[in-house]
Amino acid sequence: MSTNKNASIELKTINDFNDDLLLYTRKEMIPKAPLRGSFAVQERAQYPCLDEVTASRRDYYKISFFSKGTGVFTMGEDRYEIDGPTLLFINPFELKTWRATSDVQEGYFCLFTDLLFESQPSHPENLLQHPLLQMGAKAVFKLTDEQSEYLQSIFRQLLREYHENAAFKQEAILIYLKLLMLEGKRLSAQVQQPNRPMSAAQILAHRFTDKLEKQFPIEYSHNQVSLKTAKEFAQVLNTHPNHLNACVKQATGRTVSEHIRQRMLLEARLLLMHTDWQIAEIAWCLGFEDPGNFTHFFKNHSGVAPHIYRVH
DSSP: OOOOTTSOOEEEOHHHHHHHHTTSOSSOOOOOSSSTTSEEEEETTTSOOOSEEEEEEESSEEEEEEEEOEEEEEETTEEEEEESSEEEEEOSSSOEEEEEOSSOOEEEEEEEOGGGGTTOTTOSOOGGGOGGGSTTOOOEEEOOHHHHHHHHHHHHHHHHHHHSOOTTHHHHHHHHHHHHHHHHHHHHHHHHOTTOOOOHHHHHHHHHHHHHHTTOOOOSTTOOOSOOSHHHHHHHTTSOHHHHHHHHHHHHSSOHHHHHHHHHHHHHHHHHHHOOOOHHHHHHHTTOSSHHHHHHHHHHHHSSOHHHHHHO
């Protein structure tokens, strides 16, 4: 796409983005971000990008997910033709342009600045240091249908948190951002090392972690995880539990049970913080037929009972 090199480079801010929404929404805009001007997430169909965006910079980071639509995107010296499910990580440092080539533009996007992290200085991982958000990063990824469905579920959760003023809202947003970043790392590893042979243990460990992660997030109270134990995972992976555990431990440094426990615990915390489901319902969704067993599990690994965690 040609650009006028003599034209000035426009700087767009996250507050400009929020102000722009007022131009084509009839309802009053109520700030939903954890901190004003620090985070926003929207559906592309509802708040589409302009058909053409000339060379510009931003004061915010952006993760953009296309589920449908085509267009031409440039960042720095790289040019990408977007066609179908695609995930983009966009930093504020490099020049960008965009030109839509189809009327249909579906998916989601989220914007965030360093202000999002100011109230949590002790947060163990500053997501702004993620390699896909740095200058020069190759951060545009074509997606399979399975990857697209998984990312849509994460964005739906982000959108829900953004539009609801629930307790621990900012913490939940950071968790879902971290999940987006994790998926970006996986996609990046596949692109950067397409021909690097994996050992049999690594292949089996990858299949296990993929099966585990694809059970989450739990979006409805009638959904229940189907795989909860090492034996159940081994059965669907056509291997012996001891062999699965040995391979996963060799490849990741953690046992199968540790992976399951940590992911179950993360989902339990999210459901306690951001739903009004009864604890018995959450227990059932996570595969605990007896709510007492769930309470024991949660207290043993979190230090507090589920109902105490929820109110704090």
